Amino acid sequence: MTDDSKAIVPVWTLATGDVRVPVLTGDEPMTPERLAELRGVLAALADAPIATLEAHPLPEKVDRSRGISLDAASPLAQHLSQLIAQTTQGSSKAAAVTASGEGLYRMVIPAKVAAQVAQGIVSPMGSKAVAGGVHGAFQDATGKIVAQATLVPVGQVAAAGAAGGAGATAAVAGSVALTVAAPLVLMAVAVGVSAHADRQRQQAIERITELLEQLTEDKLNDERRELDGCRFAIDKATAILLDQGKLGVSLGLDSAAHAIGKALIDADERLGRWRDALDKLPDGKPVEIATLAKSFPGIDDHGGTFRTHLEIAALAIALQRRVIVLQAVEHAQSDPDNLFENFTRELKRDQQRLDEMESGIAGVLVRLSALELARPGGRRPVFTGNEVDRLMRVAHRIRRLGEGVTTTGRAADVAIEIARDKDGSVVVFPALAA
Template sequence: MTHDRKETVPVWTLATGDVRVPSLTGDEPMTAERLAELRSVLAGLAEEPIATLEVHPLPGRLDRGQGIPLDAASPLAQHLSQLITQSARNSVTSATVDGEGLYRMVIPAKVAAQFGQGVIRPMAAKGAAGCFRGALVDSTGKIAGAAKFMPVGQAATAGAVGGAGATAGVAVGGTAMLTVAAPLVLMAVAVGVSAHADGRRQQAIEHITELLEQLQEQELEKEQSALDGCRDAIDKATAVLLDQGKPGASLGLDSAVHAINSALGTADRRLAKWQRALDKLPEGQAVDLGTLTKSFPGIDNPGGIFQAHLELATLAIALKRRVVVLQAVEHAQTHPGNLFANFTRALKRDQQRLEDLESSIIGVLVRLSKLELARPQGLRPPVFTNAEVDRLMRAAHRIHQLGDGVVVDNRPTDVAIEIARDEDGSVVVFPALPASA
């Protein structure tokens, strides 16, 4: 999507607490580069998390199936509507904002790290190497093109700071124009991260289904069924929590969490076996393919058991990420006076195990990708059939590819959460992604 160069894009600066920072926005239009600089400065100066919210026209083509829909009565939709209404009432700048559009919340890297730097990673689009899933369809990946960003001024309103039901307000006392909107930021982060995790779950399910159709492994099919059966409970608990309710035992979330934790335990055990097997290999020497496949069955085959084990681990991690977000939201809403701080603390603490597991799996894949395969043993003099040569070459290529596409740099990046809002006030929240994706 590319906007006209003369188009003005309203942008709000959202704080999650009553903070004081030097006035940096002014009332003049900004470039996209200047806005990015502003985010970094505000993140460094403010004691509370700060985000920006832009509003763009809805694209003609928008795959809403990737996001999580919320009706107009949901807290997130109400907080967004309230922000729009109050801003339009008190600012000439935002008078042209009618509410319908694609709202893009960008959270700086420093803030994104507070809710787990391993949470947000690009999701490759199926059948399109190097492409990412996202709400927008432009080829450049730039949402605003050369549009101008105009800061939106606000006036102070009642209930500026408070719990999940608080209204938006403005931080006062000589500060920059910072709308205090902790509930809106919290809900956007929670739904965006949940949608991102569910996107990874869908990808894993697609891959596992294809693999198990080839392998016909009943035990692995049972593992998949147990994990995929957790989705219904998680979806219902998500809906209840995002309506600021409290999920009860009848939703089945407890049993779902047990199944997910069991799958993570299985992934931990498999990971430990892989690490021990790699540690036993002679350092700096070529490895026989037969020796390698004993510890990593099917590693020379893109549809092998080893790949299925990797996808099952990915599925368990994705489901657990959704559960962790739910637990963090519940914790934050239980303590409304310190809403966003509780959310980030709970989320970051529980994410650590998942980050360690995912990083360790990536470490195994990188180590495997660097292995050199030896010639088959036991042949004196070495005589190879064409089939043996082809298999060895395919296996070498396959093993070297294991390291392709893995994310070994966990440095936090700016995170973008896109929200499509219709005229009736209902919204669709798309998966949170790196802002540069």
């Protein structure tokens, strides 16, 4: 994309069912702010989930290793190709932008809908994580932010394909043109959420590996290996489901789910012990380091068992997020006439326990970060410089436990970015807060 106010960005309004909403926009260009308002209004008025899909130029450099690759024959790639082919026939501007066959397609799901399909899964990423993302689509070659593009709605075209297909357009007199694309939205959400959860797994593994280098506890290392080994079965199951295949026992997904379940039980028991330990501390009084280290071993060190337990819990949660998405996709594909309702119902079913666990761990970290440390006990009125330095060092580490803790707040729009190559293959990047 160039820094040019005449740059054209086609925008599709996608519905996951036959809905009717008032006319909110015609074929006139829109600003990004106007598009955001439109998404919110459509989400509020429509009974079925509404999303928008923007077609941006593909950046010269895109880190495809962060996403999930699907070939041109995959259902998601085919649905996207079908949408482009059938809807751009009625829009010369959209046809011109998509003529090369490649591009970065950005699907944005409003907060209302995101709360249904991705609550607890997608959360805002920090600047460091975003810098490693694919937002180059909104920058020029020098990294300068470009926000001058003209957003052009893709107008109504003749209905194509069966209702619920990737190219069926639902529009009646007095309503806005909505392309019914439930399979496309379903697959994009499934792959984007799965990629996001796998990104969390990778980050947790990196931190666990670093922490275990400072420990000699074989049990923790075994826990890490068993959990990380589950990803092979999950990766295979993801690939099969995204190709609309059937899962079999030979994949080992049942064994992986069992191992993840055991890890979650361990994490829940540890969370209970941490809460009990904090409840037993005297209110409003300083706590000695030695007392704290009994319940939170290694909290006074750079690594430590406690921090490793935190990362193992994060790893188990990330893996379970992917399993939940697999279960939801499998269930939704078993009833293709009712994709999104089944999909959201399955996602919600097991998410609550994970959300509660993450919230509980966050609460423990916040409580720990607020503790005041006492000086070492003893009869000496004066303490050595080393003792003072250690007290300050540990206090600083404990305060930092509360940094970066994500607390549940107002739901944000969820963005899923899809890089499409000329051969029709796609790479779906981790879903993130728009």
